[in-house]
Amino acid sequence: xxxxxxxxxxxxxxxxxxxxxxxxxxxxxxxxxxxxxxxxxxxxxxxxxxxxxxxxxxxxxxxxxxxxxxxxxxxxxxxxxxxxxxxxxxxxxxxxxxxxxxxxxxxxxxxxxxxxxxxxxxxxxxxxxxxxxxxxxxxxxxxxxxxxxxxxxxxxxxxxxxxxxxxxxxxxxxxxxxxxxxxxxxxxxxxxxxxxxxxxxxxxxxxxxxxxxxxxxxx
Amino acid sequence: xxxxxxxxxxxxxxxxxxxxxxxxxxxxxxxxxxxxxxxxxxxxxxxxxxxxxxxxxxxxxxxxxxxxxxxxxxxxxxxxxxxxxxxxxxxxxxxxxxxxxxxxxxxxxxxxxxxxxxxxxxxxxxxxxxxxxxxxxxxxxxxxxxxxxxxxxxxxxxxxxxxxxxxxxxxxxxxxxxxxxxxxxxxxxxxxxxxxxxxxxxxxxxxxxxxxxxxxxxxxxxxxxxxxx
Numbered sequence: 001x002x003x004x005x006x007x008x009x010x011x012x013x014x015x016x017x018x019x020x021x022x023x024x025x026x027x028x029x030x031x032x033x034x035x036x037x038x039x040x041x042x043x044x045x046x047x048x049x050x051x052x053x054x055x056x057x058x059x060x061x062x063x064x065x066x067x068x069x070x071x072x073x074x075x076x077x078x079x080x081x082x083x084x085x086x087x088x089x090x091x092x093x094x095x096x097x098x099x100x101x102x103x104x105x106x107x108x109x110x111x112x113x114x115x116x117x118x119x120x121x122x123x124x125x126x127x128x129x130x131x132x133x134x135x136x137x138x139x140x141x142x143x144x145x146x147x148x149x150x151x152x153x154x155x156x157x158x159x160x161x162x163x164x165x166x167x168x169x170x171x172x173x174x175x176x177x178x179x180x181x182x183x184x185x186x187x188x189x190x191x192x193x194x195x196x197x198x199x200x201x202x203x204x205x206x207x208x209x210x211x212x213x214x215x216x217x218x219x
Numbered sequence: 220x221x222x223x224x225x226x227x228x229x230x231x232x233x234x235x236x237x238x239x240x241x242x243x244x245x246x247x248x249x250x251x252x253x254x255x256x257x258x259x260x261x262x263x264x265x266x267x268x269x270x271x272x273x274x275x276x277x278x279x280x281x282x283x284x285x286x287x288x289x290x291x292x293x294x295x296x297x298x299x300x301x302x303x304x305x306x307x308x309x310x311x312x313x314x315x316x317x318x319x320x321x322x323x324x325x326x327x328x329x330x331x332x333x334x335x336x337x338x339x340x341x342x343x344x345x346x347x348x349x350x351x352x353x354x355x356x357x358x359x360x361x362x363x364x365x366x367x368x369x370x371x372x373x374x375x376x377x378x379x380x381x382x383x384x385x386x387x388x389x390x391x392x393x394x395x396x397x398x399x400x401x402x403x404x405x406x407x408x409x410x411x412x413x414x415x416x417x418x419x420x421x422x423x424x425x426x427x428x429x430x431x432x433x434x435x436x437x438x439x440x441x442x443x444x445x446x447x448x
């Protein structure tokens with residue numbers, strides 16, 4: 001798989017986590033691909049942290065990029081039945097547990113489900129934006145990211161970069177496998193059928209258990 | 220009642236070294252014409268409280284959008300923000316040149332700290348940032364446990380001046396915001412000694428139905444008509 005195929009593969013699997021009617025906040029990058037792969041009959045409500053419920057991509061006719069954007073800065077619009085609100089209301093929705101799921105990308109994640117995704121000291125400092133609030137507040141936190149970066153593991157025993165949140169990730173979805181974060185550590189519940197458990201171990205620094213009924217990611 | 224003033228008069232209200240809040244999210248809902256005018260002055264050493272440092276590449280082809288112009292001109296000495304990744308100059312000035320001090324806050328804490336600053340509250344108590352470097356942030360007062368759960372107590376944010384943007388502003392200073400432009404403007408209008416609103420359109424009293432007013436006019440000191448953006 002090339003990079004674009006890997007990203008679509010991960011997004012397609014992440015889409016299966018969403019339930020009909022869920023209120024969902026998507027991080028920038030790979031997570032924004034997820035709506036393209038929602039299974040038939042599953043409709044979700046997208047929340048954009050800059051102040052939209054039922055956030056939708058603007059069309060040529062309704063685009064007003066000076067007044068209406070989503071949290072990635074893309075021209076957006078509130079779909080029929082949606083609404084706009086200010087940032088305090090938006091983060092009240094997020095911290096208050098009114099968002100069912102968030103799908104985020106990451107730089108590093110560890111065995112305890114702690115995530116680092118907002119700064120590489122001395123190199124990149126985009127800032128945490130809404131990520132810290134989303135991880136603390138969303139009911140289901142799904143990390144959707146490539147398994148390695150330049151061949152190096154991103155799933156570690158302990159994160160080395162500054163954390164976004166402690167013990168908040170529930171599930172990790174990569175092109176290699178799916179991990180559930182449990183009180184006993186990481187549990188691999190699904191694997192890319194083209195790979196072996198040994199392949200995943202070689203690309204993962206963290207320790208993990210393998211589910212007895214390990215399934216195919218494509219099942 | 221607010222005073223209606225010209226853009227030239229409005230930018231004179233910003234002294235060098237003052238602490239200024241600017242509304243907007245990546246430039247959406249920012250007071251664009253005011254920022255333009257301020258960027259042509261010698262006002263320097265600002266402490267800027269803004270969600271971001273604006274962005275490069277605005278929606279209408281602007282090279283520098285939102286507060287990015289003020290960063291570019293080195294008019295800001297200290298930026299308190301949440302996400303600065305859309306303006307690479309923030310990283311350059313802070314990490315390479317060392318000319319800009321930056322404090323980053325979680326976006327939800329940032330807006331709520333401003334709300335606290337304008338609502339007479341002593342601080343924000345939030346679970347966001349527990350176990351992260353936010354605990355070492357200059358605005359984190361302490362870590363507390365309530366009913367067995369950890370929280371950070373964050374200091375309220377207050378400014379000398381808030382410059383916000385309204386889509387329609389009536390003669391009494393009441394503001395209506397289109398689309399996603401209300402973002403930080405609503406909280407900021409409550410949290411400064413002096414509040415300046417850049418109006419895209421000034422309308423007569425009553426033209427905005429009272430239930431559609433999002434920022435009550437009593438909060439507004441000055442209105443400057445910027446024109447449709």
